Amino acid sequence: AQRVTQPEKLLSVFKGAPVELKCNYSYSGSPELFWYVQYSRQRLQLLLRHISRESIKGFTADLNKGETSFHLKKPFAQEEDSAMYYCALKDNQGGKLIFGQGTELSVKP
């Protein structure tokens, strides 16, 4: 079964601390994974896609097929990083996104 699991509902860190938001997936085939972010009162927006191997706003994510994980990392958290983060898996058969339940990141001053 295709599934995305984000084990933490809430992650609270202090400004300047490293951040790791966990994402594990279950998928038979070659996965395409994304991280979406939703800031307060804003729409869901794409943060990262694993095929691009890019770094956005200091965040990176590496696909680990052995551990079926796609954790989102940032070495030094900023207060403006506080938001809801969703990991999503794209179904290669038709293009639907399968979302995790989301992790709320709170960065305290």
Add this chain to the structure above:
Amino acid sequence: DAGVTQSPTHLIKTRGQQVTLRCSPKSGHDTVSWYQQALGQGPQFIFQYYEEEERQRGNFPDRFSGHQFPNYSSELNVNALLLGDSALYLCASSPDRGLYGYTFGSGTRLTVV
């Protein structure tokens, strides 16, 4: 470019009624997907439209139906509303069937009473 626009932003309906939600995709996007997001949950895929046809469907009953028009805009219809249909309904569009991700609208908040 206004991005993905959805209307209305909020809606209150009575159980048993029918509702139509509308979505205009981002300019240049021809694929439209609909998602339901219940409070505290991640978005759940309802269906996807491309070239005016439903291409993929999630685990939702037939009460949920849709349409895509020649200008790529789309409608989501829900019949015989249940209290459990109360949620944020999100529309997402893409120019490439989601290859590089989707652009989301702000959603329509549906409350069924």
